Amino acid sequence: DGGITQSPKYLFRKEGQNVTLSCEQNLNHDAMYWYRQDPGQGLRLIYYSQIVNDFQKGDIAEGYSVSREKKESFPLTVTSAQKNPTAFYLCASSIGGLAGDAYEQYFGPGTRLTVT
Amino acid sequence: KQEVTQIPAALSVPEGENLVLNCSFTDSAIYNLQWFRQDPGKGLTSLLLIQSSQREQTSGRLNASLDKSSGRSTLYIAASQPGDSATYLCAQGGGGADGLTFGKGTHLIIQP
Numbered sequence: 001d002g003g004i005t006q007s008p009k010y011l012f013r014k015e016g017q018n019v020t021l022s023c024e025q026n027l028n029h030d031a032m033y034w035y036r037q038d039p040g041q042g043l044r045l046i047y048y049s050q051i052v053n054d055f056q057k058g059d060i061a062e063g064y065s066v067s068r069e070k071k072e073s074f075p076l077t078v079t080s081a082q083k084n085p086t087a088f089y090l091c092a093s094s095i096g097g098l099a100g101d102a103y104e105q106y107f108g109p110g111t112r113l114t115v116t
Numbered sequence: 117k118q119e120v121t122q123i124p125a126a127l128s129v130p131e132g133e134n135l136v137l138n139c140s141f142t143d144s145a146i147y148n149l150q151w152f153r154q155d156p157g158k159g160l161t162s163l164l165l166i167q168s169s170q171r172e173q174t175s176g177r178l179n180a181s182l183d184k185s186s187g188r189s190t191l192y193i194a195a196s197q198p199g200d201s202a203t204y205l206c207a208q209g210g211g212g213a214d215g216l217t218f219g220k221g222t223h224l225i226i227q228p
Binding site: 006033043103 | 148
């Protein structure tokens, strides 16, 4: 079955530690995204990647880092510089493209990160 | 900056009713409008995608419309069922592989 997997489902860390969230897709999509969701707020874009070895900052990139070494994978690192890291993190992908068309985004099941 | 607003924030209706969820956006340079469903603690499920050149899309009991001139989209749910209870999110696409701008959602409860 094609889809997006995120692991783990729940993640607990101590303050001051970096943590990496996994996102893998087997949809052969070029574009991948990371969003953050907080209670009572809409999803906010952290980083996105239109193609392998390229990525751009979203609206709230501070305290986060990403890499895109393979088409299928787009891991997100939450660094100790992120002031409020506790949130629900969602990964998404789309066919992508740089021609100006916009494509449907598909989402993974999410990772709930708790930092204490 | 793009902004997306959803009204109402919460809605509770008896089973069987037809209902409308509203979404408004500020950026007229919209490429598409996507509606999602989110169950508690879960990821998002895509319901409908309307490209900027389209006026509406239908899937089963769901119909979504897009009016770029007024900056509005509506999601119509016919003959609501308890299984429709969830949070419904709309999101505006800005083009290319850019990310989506989301509203805060409408929390829908269908009473049996």
